Structure formats: C-alpha cells, structure tokens
Amino acid sequence: xxxxxxxxxxxxxxxxxxxLVAFAADRLALQGKKAWLRSPLIYTLSLxxxxxxxxxxxxxxxxxxxxxxxLTIYLGPTIVMxxxxxxxxxLIRIGRTQKITSIADLISSxxxxxxxxxxxxxxxxxxxxxxxxxxxxxxxxxxxxxxAAQSDGLGPEDQARVALWxxxxxxxxTVLFGTRNLDAKERHDGVVMAIAVEAVVKLVALLSVxxxxxWGVSGGLSNALTQIxxxxxxxxxxxxxxxxxxxxxxxxxxxxxxxxxxxLVVENxxxxxxxxxxxxxxxxxxxxxxxxxxxxxVGLDVMPEGSNPDLFVLTVPLALGEDGLAMLSFLGGxxxxxxxxxxxxxxxxxxxxxxxxxxxWLRLNPSGASVSGDVRAAVLMARRISIVGVVMLxxxxxxxxxxxxxxxxxxxxxxxxxxxxxxxxLGGMFWRGATRMGAFAGLTAGFAIWLYxxxxxxxxxxxxxxxxIVENGLxxxxxxxxxxxxxxxxxxxxxxxxxxxxxxxVVSFVTVSxxxxxxxLERLQxxxxxxxxEHSTNARSWSGGTAQAExxxxxxxxxxxxxxxxxxxxxHARRQGARGNLPAPTPxxxxxxxxxxxxxxxxxxxxxxxGQITGGMAISVEDLMAVADETAQMLEYSARLKEQSEExxxxxxxxxxxxxxxxxxxxxxxxxxxxxxxxxxxxxxxxRAFSEILRDTDQMTPEDQSRYASIIHDExxxxxxxxxxxxxxxxxxxxxxxxxxxxxxxRATLDRAVASAGIGEDxxxxxxxxxxxxxxxxxxxxxxxLAQVFINLIANARKYCDxxxxxxxxxxxxxxxxxxxxxxxxxSGIAPEAVDMIFEKFARVSDQKAGGAGLGLxxxxxxxxxxxxxxxxxxxxxGANFRVVLPYRTxxxxx
Amino acid sequence: xxRTTDRPGAPTVFxxxxxxxxxxxxxxxxxxxxxxxxxxxxxxxWPQTGDGTVSSATALIYIFLVWAGAIxxxxxxxxxxxxxxxxxxxxxx
Numbered sequence: 002x003x004x005x006x007x008x009x010x011x012x013x014x015x016x017x018x019x020x021l022v023a024f025a026a027d028r029l030a031l032q033g034k035k036a037w038l039r040s041p042l043i044y045t046l047s048l049x050x051x052x053x054x055x056x057x058x059x060x061x062x063x064x065x066x067x068x069x070x071x072l073t074i075y076l077g078p079t080i081v082m083x084x085x086x087x088x089x090x091x092l093i094r095i096g097r098t099q100k101i102t103s104i105a106d107l108i109s110s111x112x113x114x115x116x117x118x119x120x121x122x123x124x125x126x127x128x129x130x131x132x133x134x135x136x137x138x139x140x141x142x143x144x145x146x147x148x149a150a151q152s153d154g155l156g157p158e159d160q161a162r163v164a165l166w167x168x169x170x171x172x173x174x175t176v177l178f179g180t181r182n183l184d185a186k187e188r189h190d191g192v193v194m195a196i197a198v199e200a201v202v203k204l205v206a207l208l209s210v211x212x213x214x215x216w217g218v219s220g221g222l223s224n225a226l227t228q229i230x231x232x233x234x235x236x237x238x239x240x241x242x243x244x245x246x247x248x249x250x251x252x253x254x255x256x257x258x259x260x261x262x263x264x265l266v267v268e269n270x271x272x273x274x275x276x277x278x279x280x281x282x283x284x285x286x287x288x289x290x291x292x293x294x295x296x297x298x299v300g301l302d303v304m305p306e307g308s309n310p311d312l313f314v315l316t317v318p319l320a321l322g323e324d325g326l327a328m329l330s331f332l333g334g335x336x337x338x339x340x341x342x343x344x345x346x347x348x349x350x351x352x353x354x355x356x357x358x359x360x361x362w363l364r365l366n367p368s369g370a371s372v373s374g375d376v377r378a379a380v381l382m383a384r385r386i387s388i389v390g391v392v393m394l395x396x397x398x399x400x401x402x403x404x405x406x407x408x409x410x411x412x413x414x415x416x417x418x419x420x421x422x423x424x425x426x427l428g429g430m431f432w433r434g435a436t437r438m439g440a441f442a443g444l445t446a447g448f449a450i451w452l453y454x455x456x457x458x459x460x461x462x463x464x465x466x467x468x469x470i471v472e473n474g475l476x477x478x479x480x481x482x483x484x485x486x487x488x489x490x491x492x493x494x495x496x497x498x499x500x501x502x503x504x505x506x507v508v509s510f511v512t513v514s515x516x517x518x519x520x521x522l523e524r525l526q527x528x529x530x531x532x533x534x535e536h537s538t539n540a541r542s543w544s545g546g547t548a549q550a551e552x553x554x555x556x557x558x559x560x561x562x563x564x565x566x567x568x569x570x571x572x573h574a575r576r577q578g579a580r581g582n583l584p585a586p587t588p589x590x591x592x593x594x595x596x597x598x599x600x601x602x603x604x605x606x607x608x609x610x611x612g613q614i615t616g617g618m619a620i621s622v623e624d625l626m627a628v629a630d631e632t633a634q635m636l637e638y639s640a641r642l643k644e645q646s647e648e649x650x651x652x653x654x655x656x657x658x659x660x661x662x663x664x665x666x667x668x669x670x671x672x673x674x675x676x677x678x679x680x681x682x683x684x685x686x687x688x689r690a691f692s693e694i695l696r697d698t699d700q701m702t703p704e705d706q707s708r709y710a711s712i713i714h715d716e717x718x719x720x721x722x723x724x725x726x727x728x729x730x731x732x733x734x735x736x737x738x739x740x741x742x743x744x745x746x747x748r749a750t751l752d753r754a755v756a757s758a759g760i761g762e763d764x765x766x767x768x769x770x771x772x773x774x775x776x777x778x779x780x781x782x783x784x785x786x787l788a789q790v791f792i793n794l795i796a797n798a799r800k801y802c803d804x805x806x807x808x809x810x811x812x813x814x815x816x817x818x819x820x821x822x823x824x825x826x827x828x829s830g831i832a833p834e835a836v837d838m839i840f841e842k843f844a845r846v847s848d849q850k851a852g853g854a855g856l857g858l859x860x861x862x863x864x865x866x867x868x869x870x871x872x873x874x875x876x877x878x879x880g881a882n883f884r885v886v887l888p889y890r891t892x893x894x895x896x
Numbered sequence: 897x898x899r900t901t902d903r904p905g906a907p908t909v910f911x912x913x914x915x916x917x918x919x920x921x922x923x924x925x926x927x928x929x930x931x932x933x934x935x936x937x938x939x940x941x942w943p944q945t946g947d948g949t950v951s952s953a954t955a956l957i958y959i960f961l962v963w964a965g966a967i968x969x970x971x972x973x974x975x976x977x978x979x980x981x982x983x984x985x986x987x988x989x
Contacts, residue, residue, distance in 0.1 A: 068952070069939075069952070069955060069956070069959070072959060076936050076959075079932070079963065079966060080929050080932055080933055080936075081929075082970070083928050083929040083932050083966055083969075083970050084928075084929040085925075085970070085974070086922065086925035086926060086973070086977065087925070087926050226953035226956075226957075227953070229952045229953050229956065230951045230952055230953045232952075238944050238949075239939070239944075241940045244939065244940060245937065245940060248933075248936065273978075276974045276977070276978060277974070279970050279973075279974045280967050280968075280970040280971035280974055283963065283966060283967050283970065284967050287960065287963045287964070287967065291960065294952070294956060
C-alpha cells in the first residue's frame with residue numbers, strides 16, 4: 002500500500018470518526034444531556050476555530066520568513082480574551098438577548114434591523130472568506146502532495162481532484178450537521194463537539210512536532226534557544242508598524258470573522274463559560290505558538306535550500322524519518338482546515354440565507370410568509386444551498402488562483418477586509434449615537450479602500466487591476482495609486498491598506514453618525530445594546546411552540562395578572578384538547594388572546610405584542626416586555642388611585658354623617674341649655690323678688706316675713722333639687738357612676754322606696770298594694786340606685802294619679818331570665834302622644850303639676866341601663882303602667 | 897457597569913468592604929488588557945540595529961513570560977469575579 006493510499010485511508014477514517022462524534026453529540030443533545038456537551042472546556046476548545054491551517058502550517062512559514070511577526074496573530078486574540086469583562090461579556094449578552102445569529106445580524110439588528118446593512122456585511126464576509134476557504138483546500142492538497150512526492154508524485158489534476166473530493170465531503174458534513182434544526186439561536190451541538198475534538202488534534206499534533214524538534218533534534222531547551230540565537234534571525238528584528246498593526250488586525254479579526262463570531266457568540270450556551278475561556282483560550286494560543294520558532298529554525302537548518310517553509314511542520318518529521326509523527330502532523334493540518342471550512346460555511350450560509358436569499362424569496366412569494374411551515378422549509382433549503390455554494394466558491398477560487406502565493410498573505414488580506422466591520426460593531430455596542438447611515442458610510446468607505454488597495458492587487462498586478470492604474474493611479478491621478486494613497490509611499494502594503502481603510506471607515510462612521518438622525522427603532526435598539534446589562538437578565542432561549550406559548554403566557558400575565566391569564570390559557574388549552582395548561586398558539590387562540598390583551602392595553606399595542614412574539618420581529622420582545630411592565634405598572638397605579646378615591650369618598654360620607662350628628666347634638670345641647678336656664682330662672686326670680694320685698698319693706702308683719710322667707714326657702718330647695726338631679730344625670734350618663742353592688746332582697750328595697758315616697762308634702766295618701774310573698778327574691782345589684790328608680794316611679798304615681806282614691810299596684814313577676822316589676826296606678830294614664838317623650842330630659846306631662854325639673858324618668862332610664870335592665874311605659878287600658886326589668890342573671894348570681 | 901446599575905437617588909459613597917474589593921477587581925479586569933498590550937508593545941522600543949539589540953531567545957522568553965503572566969492574571973480575575981458572572985447580574989448593586 003502506497004503512502005498516498007494510506008493517507009487517503011487515514012483521512013477517510015478520520016472524517017468518519019468526526020461524523021461519529023458529531024452524530025453522537027447530536028444524539029446526546031436530543032436526549033437532553035447537554036451539560037457535558039456544553040462545558041466551559043468544550044467552549045474554549047471550539048474557539049480554536051480561529052487557528053486554521055493557515056496558522057498550523059503558515060505560522061512556521063511566517064516565522065521562517067519574517068521572524069517573530071507570526072506571534073502578533075495570537076497576541077491580538079489574547080488581548081481580546083483578557084478584555085472579556087468589559088468587551089466579550091457585553092457582546093455575548095447582546096448576542097443572547099437579541100438572539101443574534103451572525104455578525105451581519107448583529108450589525109443589522111443594532112442599526113434598526115436594516116436589511117441593507119445585513120446584506121452588505123454578508124457580501125463583505127463572503128468576499129473575505131472565500132479566499133480563506135480556498136486557502137484551506139490548498140493547504141490540504143499541498144500536504145497531500147508532500148506525501149505523494151515520496152512515492153509517485155501528485156499532478157495538478159490529482160491536486161484538483163483531492164480538493165474537489167475534500168470540498169464535497171466537507172459540504173456534506175456541514176449540510177448534515179449544520180442544518181439539522183432551525184433554532185432561533187443557531188446552535189449546533191454536533192459541529193461544536195467535532196470542532197472541539199479537532200482542536201485537541203491540532204494542539205497535540207503541533208506540540209508533538211515541537212517537542213520532537215526541541216528535545217529530539219536540538220537536544221533540549223537551552224540548546225534550542227542557542228540554536229535560535231545562532232540562526233539567521235538571531236537578533237530581534239521586526240517591522241514596528243507591522244508588529245503593532247498586526248496585533249490590532251488579529252484582535253479585530255478575532256471579533257469580526259464570521260466563524261469566530263459563530264463559536265464565540267452564537268454557539269455560546271452559558272455566559273459563565275466565558276470566565277473559563279478568558280484564561281484557557283490564551284493558554285491554548287500560547288501553547289500553539291510555543292514551538293513555532295524552534296520548528297522554523299530546525300526546518301531552515303535541516304531542509305534543503307528553497308523548500309517551502311509553510312510545510313516545515315510536515316516535511317521536517319518526514320525528512321527525519323518520523324513517518325508516524327508526520328502522519329499526526331498531517332492530521333493536525335487536516336483538522337485545522339476542515340474545522341475552519343465547516344464553521345465558516347455554517348456561519349456564511351446562515352448570513353447568506355437570512356440576509357440575501359430569504360428577503361429575495363419573500364419578495365418573490367408575498368403570500369409565502371403566512372404559512373410558517375413553508376418558510377422553515379425554505380430557510381433550511383436556502384441554508385443547504387448556501388453551504389454548498391460557499392464551499393464550492395472556495396473551490397473555484399482555489400482552482401482559479403491555483404496556489405503559489407504564500408499562505409499567510411491571503412489570510413491577512415481577509416483579516417483586513419473583515420476588520421472593516423469593527424468600528425460599526427464596537428460603536429454600536431458602546432455609543433448610542435451611532436446611526437445606520439453612519440455605519441453604512443463607514444463600512445462602504447472602509448470596504449472600498451480595502452478592495453482597491455489590498456484585495457484587488459492581491460490577485461497580482463495586471464490581472465484584475467490594470468497595470469496602468471497600479472503605475473499611474475486611478476484616472477491617471479498619482480495620489481490615487483493603490484499602493485501609495487495621497488502620495489505616501491514606503492509603507493508596507495498591508496499596513497498601508499489597513500491604515501487608510503480604518504481611518505476612512507472610522508472618520509466617516511463618526512461624522513455621518515453625528516450628522517444623521519436615527520429612526521425610533523434604531524434608537525430603541527441602541528439603548529438596548531449599549532445598556533444591555535440594565536435591560537436584560539440572563540437570556541432565555543426560545544424554541545418551538547411551547548416556548549412561544551410560554552412567552553405569550555409571561556406577557557399575558559404581565560398585563561392581565563397571573564390568575565386571569567392562567568385561567569384564560571387553561572380555558573383555551575381545554576378547548577383545544579391539549580394536555581397541560583399551555584394551549585398551542587393557534588390563530589384562534591391568538592385572536593382571543595389579542596382581544597383579551599386589547600382590553601387592557603388597546604388593540605394596536607396588543608396586536609403588535611402578539612405579532613412580535615409569534616413572528617415578524619420588528620421590535621424585540623424585550624422591549625415589549627418592558628412596555629408590558631410599564632403598562633402593568635400604570636394599571637396598578639390607576640387601580641390604586643381608584644381605591645384611594647373610593648376610600649376618600651367613604652371618609653367624606655362618614656364625615657358628613659358625623660357632622661350631621663354633631664349639628665343635631667349641638668341643637669339638642671342648645672335646647673337643653675335654654676331649658677336648664679329656664680328651669681333655674683323661675684325659682685331664682687321668685688327668690689329675688691321675695692328677698693327684695695323683705696329688704697325694702699320697712700314695716701312688715703312677722704307673719705308676712707315668715708311667709709316670704711319660707712317661700713324663698715322652698716324655692717332654694719327646689720333649686721338645690723334641680724341641681725342635684727342634673728348632677729346625678731350627668732354622672733350616670735357619662736358612666737362615671739360606681740355601682741355599689743351588694744346582696745339584698747327585692748322586698749326590702751321596695752319597703753324602703755314606699756316608705757320614702759308614699760306620702761308627699763301635700764299629705765295626699767297613696768294606697769300601695771303589694772304581694773309580699775312574691776317579692777322574696779334575692780338580688781345582687783346596686784340596691785340604692787334601684788331604690789332611687791322605685792322612689793321616682795312611686796312619687797310620680799302619687800303626683801300624677803288623678804283618681805279620687807289613688808292606688809298603686811306593684812306586681813312582681815319572675816321568668817327564666819329576668820325579674821319584671823310593674824307599677825300600675827289607677828289614674829287616667831299618659832296621653833298616647835306624650836308617651837314618646839316621658840323619658841326625655843325636662844319632659845313633663847303637664848305644666849300644672851310641675852313638681853320637679855322633669856329629669857326623674859330620664860335618670861331612671863339611665864340608671865336601669867347601667868344596671869343592665871330597662872324601664873318602659875307599658876300602654877294599658879286603665880292607668881299608667883311602668884315596667885322595670887332586671888336581668889335574672891343579676892338576681893341569680895346572688896342565690 | 898456596576899455604577900450604571902445603581903438605582904437613581906443619592907449615590908452611596910461608602911460600600912461594604914467586600915463590595916468595595918469586588919469593584920476594584922472589576923477595575924482590574926478593565927485595565928488588565930491595557931497592561932498586557934503595553935507590555936507587548938515594549939518590543940517596539942527595542943533597538944533593531946547596532947549595539948544593544950535583543951537576542952531572539954531573550955525576546956521569545958520575554959513575550960512568552962508576559963503571555964504566562966496575562967494568563968495567570970486573567971485566571972485570578974476570572975475566579976474573583978466568578979459570583980458576578982455566574983449569578984444574575986442584578987446581584988451586584
């Protein structure tokens with residue numbers, strides 16, 4: 002078996018192995034075992050997509066030609082990784098929250114979802130990446146030809162065949178694993194896993210060759226260092242502008258290359274992985290570049306003059322008879338090339354299908370967008386075609402350029418082209434004032450200058466750019482010569498192009514941004530991007546129908562409130578016959594939901610919100626979430642206001658009632674006062690009159706004197722009684738009276754009352770009839786107060802009973818829970834219209850017989866209330882009947 | 897970022913010691929790339945002709961030592977900021 006056949010066999014086996022790895026990873030991902038697939042280590046390794054065959058082979062070539070310059074290609078990305086905290090974290094957060102699918106998507110999304118910008122960046126990426134893919138094919142065919150040279154050689158036809166088979170194989174792999182699903186976030190578990198494996202192969206291969214060279218050939222580290230010092234680039238010598246410029250360029254490329262953006266931002270599964278990658282990826286880069294110089298030095302030493310230094314990694318072990326090591330090295334280079342092509346194809350195809358094919362397709366089929374399944378199929382097909390197209394474009398470029406040029410230079414040309422995206426990208430992330438027109442102007446200016454000064458000349462003088470332009474400048478203007486713009490000569494061609502393109506790019510980006518005014522959507526997106534850490538929590542991924550329903554649920558809850566939203570969703574889920582509480586987002590349901598939301602936020606907003614979540618993004622969901630939050634807050638606020646105003650009106654009503662009561666009380670008080678003063682004034686008047694008579698009359702009979710004095714005495718007594726009563730009433734009414742509770746029989750109390758009140762001053766005798774046997778009840782109450790009530794009632798009977806022979810019957814009855822004592826006289830009773838008033842203060846039945854102040858019954862009622870009983874007037878056919886009720890509890894307590 | 901997420905109103909002048917340290921670590925994370933860049937720009941001022949030129953081995957060792965230092969520094973910072981990244985971002989203010 003020839004070496005070449007062995008090589009083909011190894012290659013095939015390796016590719017099959019990659020298929021298996023990707024397949025297994027996809028299977029695991031489908032089973033939900035993502036934790037292992039998406040570890041920080043895998044993320045870090047997948048970043049190594051930055052190191053292509055160009056770095057694998059080309060770095061050694063570059064070191065052999067230009068000394069340490071190759072290091073700059075790794076120093077730039079290292080600095081970017083060290084800037085993870087303020088740069089990459091923000092970039093990834095933006096990518097996750099805005100569901101960015103590519104660098105073109107990022108730029109377009111930031112600048113108001115501009116499809117023109119997206120298409121522009123896509124074209125730029127395709128132009129920049131195609132030579133790069135060609136480069137990978139070239140490196141693989143070159144490495145094939147190295148092995149073939151040992152046996153029977155490899156003709157140009159064979160080389161082309163190798164490149165074709167390789168590109169076909171890669172296209173198949175990418176279509177198989179790169180377009181499996183159409184997640185909003187373009188994640189490819191199988192591909193990422195395969196890349197991680199390839200990253201390990203690359204590193205192990207290069208480290209093995211390095212270790213072999215240093216310890217196997219040079220004989221140890223110190224010897225290797227001495228050998229380096231002794232070699233042709235023994236002294237530090239490097240183009241200073243290239244050193245600084247290339248560090249910048251590689252840093253920019255690391256951020257802007259479609260394939261690195263793909264793994265760095267789009268495939269990122271967890272922001273915390275960045276924390277590990279921030280130091281682990283610089284370590285990877287450090288290890289990859291560690292042995293480049295020793296390999297180059299040994300290669301220059303061992304290999305014959307004129308041999309291609311780009312292939313030293315392969316040829317040195319071969320020349321030293323280490324076939325196994327050479328095979329490993331070949332696999333490393335093969336890995337670098339294949340992984341780059343795969344990821345670049347995925348990234349580019351996403352961009353091409355999303356930003357070029359789909360807009361055109363939708364324009365050609367205006368009705369197509371309404372059928373969602375249709376679009377999905379169309380997108381997938383567009384993506385597959387794009388993948389094949391991108392890979393084949395690379396193959397065509399390879400066939401047309403047919404090798405020759407040093408590998409590294411094409412890479413740097415591509416870097417410079419894609420770096421034109423950097424100002425718009427960083428400006429969009431950190432400057433809210435950056436506008437779409439500014440980004441467009443900057444990109445156009447940078448792209449044009451790059452095209453004119455670097456890309457077109459890279460095809461070789463006289464191929465694309467006519468010789469006349471190169472020698473005399475555009476339109477014969479010497480200051481427009483592609484290698485010496487504005488007459489500045491002596492600069493390295495790459496640095497010249499980089500300087501002018503970036504300068505014009507940044508200046509036009511900033512100037513136009515300052516002068517133009519952004520659209521509302523742009524300004525919204527600008528705020529979202531620049532203040533990403535204020536607007537977003539950790540982004541959630543959205544996928545499939547349930548996620549959509551969940552998002553609708555979240556939104557509905559924010560607007561309708563949790564309970565109502567859940568009820569609504571449950572109702573529709575039941576109606577649809579779906580299991581669980583989430584209905585499928587069918588048109589019917591969406592319409593109902595929209596109506597429901599419309600009642601809270603208005604129809605137009607509701608329509609926009611539902612439309613945004615279910616498709617046709619024009620404003621991102623987060624914005625609507627924010628709007629929903631605000632609406633919810635406003636609704637809550639107005640509900641609170643309503644509540645408060647209700648409370649206020651309740652309070653006002655209470656206040657009005659209280660005021661009415663107070664007014665009534667005030668009137669009562671006035672009446673009371675006027676009555677009091679009237680009652681006090683009458684005796685006062687007679688006292689004053691009679692005392693004046695006594696004072697002023699000189700001759701007065703002793704009889705008259707004594708008569709007048711007794712009148713004054715009587716009136717004074719009446720006054721005293723009135724004041725006593727008033728005092729008593731106020732004490733009882735205010736509840737200040739202390740009850741003197743003690744045991745005693747009802748009979749003794751009645752005896753006392755009858756004795757005190759039975760006979761008045763006027764000598765009228767009242768006959769009192771009692772059933773003494775029934776009165777033998779022991780009471781526990783304030784006996785003095787009770788007696789006061791009885792005295793009052795008996796005295797009233799005596800005073801008002803108008804019968805010829807007044808008689809009062811005191812009847813005592815006892816039932817389950819009370820004792821009832823009736824005072825029934827045989828008089829004419831109280832007129833029905835007066836019954837209501839007799840317990841009021843100063844109420845008197847008749848003026849003629851006014852013996853007291855009219856406070857007696859009022860006091861009685863107050864006292865009985867205090868004792869827990871009552872006193873009432875019971876209408877009866879004959880005579881007045883007062884009924885005193887004592888709660889039996891008081892009586893029983895004493896027994 | 898920590899400053900911008902502070903709620904409006906009177907800004908807090910004094911923070912708890914731990915918060916203060918964490919913010920300084922964030923500052924360090926911001927300036928670290930500048931330091932690394934400056935160190936890697938040092939070779940620009942090395943003389944390229946005549947006496948005092950730096951030998952390739954020395955240059956190589958210098959660049960890789962800076963590299964190792966950058967890796968260690970980033971590793972340390974990333975561990976000190978672990979809580980910030982792994983927890984929801986609101987926890988920092």
